[in-house]
Amino acid sequence: MPSTDRRPAGGYLPGIDGLRAIAVLAVIVFHVEFLGFLPGGFTGVDMFFVISGYVISQSLAERRHRALRDYLLDFYRRRALRILPALLVVLLVSVLVSALLVPPVWLSNHNADTGLTAFLGVSNFTLAWQSNTYFSPSAEFNPYLHTWSLAVEEQFYVIFPVLFFCWLRYHTTHLLARIALPLLTLASLAWCAMQTQAAPLSAFYLLPSRFWELAAGALLFQMLDNTTDARRRATWPLVLLGAGLGLLVAGFVWTPAREFPFPWALVTVAGTALAIAGIVLAGGGGGRAGVLHRVLSAWPVTYFGRLSYSLYLWHWPVAVFLRWTVGLETVLVQVLYPLVVLGLAAASYHWIEQPMRRGRRMLQCRAGLTISAALLAVGLSAGAAMWTVDNTERLSLSRVADSYVWHAYKHYPREPIEVVEDPALQGRQLFVLGDSHTAAYRTMLNIVSLRLGIEVVEYERGGCAVVSLLAADPAACGEWKNDALADIQARAKPGDVVFLASLRMPELAGRDGWKDEDVLFAQALGERTAQQAQAARTAADAVLAPLQAAGLTVLIDAPSPVFKAPANRCSDAFNRMNPICAPGLTVERDRLLQLRAPQMHLLTQLAREYPVLKIWDPLPILCPGHLCSAYDEKGDPLFADADHLSGHGNRVLEPSFTQFLINLYRPL
Structure with missing residues (x-):
């Protein structure tokens, strides 16, 4: 691709926030099973992957002239301020509410492991190593289930900045810099196709099978970065946006839980990429893309898009705790649920996300200080979470938390055991075989x-x-x-x-x-x-x-x-x-x-x-x-x-x- 220093329609594009709004609302509607609407709404996460790949590439491209060290430190400074504050708050609140309301029963057996690894950005590994799928009954009671996608993105950020830096600096002079990301994308897609059949949990939760989705957004940026002005003035924006939204709707309506992520994620990834291309090529102007672009750029839609991260963080734990306690089936709860989630998300966005991202204190502006503080915050938060989990039985408001009474674990008996002395019992064995009732x-x-x-x-x-x-x-x-x-x-x-x-x-x-x-x-x-x-x-x-x-x-x-x-x-x-x-x-x-x-x-x-x-x-x-x-x-x-x-x-x-x-x- 020819070299260029031009950004693809630089600046803020409200239509991208419009896509974020669509993605998060689709996920929420799916998770609360509203009227069975949008059975494939979980593909909103795949939309987020593509959008993230594109937006991160755009952000990195703005800093293409920095030295590698400064380029990487600044990237991780911004990621820490963007992701960690709201995430740590949600995780700590979820750990505490879980300890109070959700006793350790078989439906919540893996919750603590998932929650603790979520602090470290590896909850997707915990979920992939379990026997329960994303769609299983016990998943409905794990308030940390949704953190798997954040973990995938965080792991992607370990690899991608260096790859993209090499492309920015050397794609005109070195073949490897040009083909490294496309080759890794194709390899990830092929691996995804194999793992979907051979190891569905790994295919769903782990980065190697999801890398291609995030990389698709980055490749789209590279393509648009070299798009000519003549093409920008063409009628493509409306066609691309319309086709992209059509594919997204098809993914929401028809994507099955089986055979995912391959091949059905291709529909959503392609739809998101086309929609982003339509928005970017329209340059944010709205006129050339017509009514679709104006709807996506409308203030209420973009506001939901700006809230999308906090909405995603809060919607699932709130649903889990309501499902465990009063249930999600009644009309009153169904009315209150979106209001509670929206209120928490708005508070999180305005009082946590924005102050942390926009603040000008030294702790927020100096990369070394920011990253050190972030690591310290993660460590302290994880330590507090571990203490809470270890003391669940003391903290819990539930009588079910009394594991000695409720759970058939191998507790050493508290009562004295009167031993039976009988020669007929010497050397005897009892073999026990069966299902969970064993x-x-x-x-x-x-x-x-x-x-x-x-x-x-x-x-x-x-x-x-x-x-x-x-x-x-x-x-x-x-x-x-x-x-x-x-x-x-x-x-x-x-x-x-x-x-x-x-x-x-x-x-x-x-x-x-x-x-x-x-x-x-x-x-x-x-x-x-x-x-x-x-x-x-x-x-x-x-x-x-x-x-x-x-x-x-x-x-x-x-x-x-x-x-x-x-x-x-x-x-x-x-x-x-x-x-x-x-x-x-x-x-x-x-x-x-x-x-x-x-x-x-x-x-x-x-x-x-x-x-x-x-x-x-x-x-x-x-x-x-x-x-x-x-x-x-x-x-x-x-x-x-x-x-x-x-x-x-x-x-x-x-x-x-x-x-x-x-x-x-x-x-x-």
Whole structure:
């Protein structure tokens, strides 16, 4: 490309802020699931990537004549003042509110890790290494989820300024300076295409698969930097802007959660690049681009664009905390939510962003001082956040924060353990295999191990039921299950016990028909077809036959109670009015007996055919009366959510389970 010192329509272009407004509003509408509108609104983040690539390039080009050291120091000074103040405030507020209102349950297990790494600009790595996607249920309760995109940009800023400096200085004389960024962009796009299929989480969250989006904005700047005045006077601005906005709308409406970022991000990236080109080539004049440019440049639209960073920072934590407490479903909350977010964003913009960016104090103008102060602020903020996370149980306003009562963790028992001395228990092993309901027995299993002196070996994977009695065991878990069974058979001695613990009841939580229990239970019962029953039998035979052949005793827990609402989200004064809690935390015992009857019938058949199979039924202990409740008669929780046991529930069941095991081991 020919050399030029001309900027592409330099100065402030209000239309770019108009694009920012579109991007942030699309993301917000998507995140609050407003009427199912804009199912692809999450692509607003991709718009931000392209806009950032362009604007950063323009800003760097203004400083092309500086020495590399001054060029880099000034860049990071401006980035620190632009990004960190508002971000640190939002993160600290989110950490504190999380500690007060959001107890550590499975829906919030990864929140603390994500939040702490967000201070360091690497929360995208934490999210990429988890098993939950951006669209999974637990993501809705992580107030730091949105920081992944900021992390991607911050990591891009480590690499890009030097690349762009080389282009500014040497693109007329060195081939490598001209082709380095285009080659990296193509490599990133190719990597994105491969990772979207091979490693979707990495493709979504990590820079190598997103570099091309930010680089697209930079390449656009390089192209426009060499655009001739004749082209600027042509009719291209209106055509480009119209085509770009059309592609953006298509991305908002049709982009699926799957197959993203490749190939669907191409639509949004191309649309954003075309729209920016239309705005820049119009030179900010508005007349040549017509009504579209005037709308994007209108004061209300550009004001939202200027607020876009603060809007993005605040909109997600506010939605998470409302979703956890009062819920987002009611009309009142839906009306208040945008007002609260707008108020916080405006306060953040006018009282934090602008004073920090525009101030003329030495701390803000001297690059060395600014960067040192920024690092100190990050360190102190992260330290404060770590202390808050470590003291969540003391700070929390939620009764669910009492992890000893609520959570089936491997707490060392506070109560004295009376050890059972019995020669029949010497050297015995208990192997436990199943889904997350295996993990929900951890407190009980820990006490059993201490009381009986037996070794407990756990094999647990969420969503991987073993002998579910409902249908075939999940096919995706087949390899894991087979490996676990092979390991058990290799390690176990004849007479050892294999405890298969899984969810064996249709879930009731989250169903729409809870107002009419006849409809609700008929729906749940009707899901088990004859085909599924046969598949459940086949899956059970595949597990029980080899264990019996190995001379092992197999223990299965009969189906336990399930509830229509999660106890851990409905036990505090600030969340009982949440619509998710409306179904209540009690179910008639007869209803549950009816719901589990098909599974009990199959379990009885299996027990007749496999002499090694024994059945332990916790339901009579958890539900001794005609009404089953998530709480016991003292008001302590038996269940942590709608179907997983609490720590207290584990302790209630432990004497029965311990005695059952003793009876299994003694005859041997």
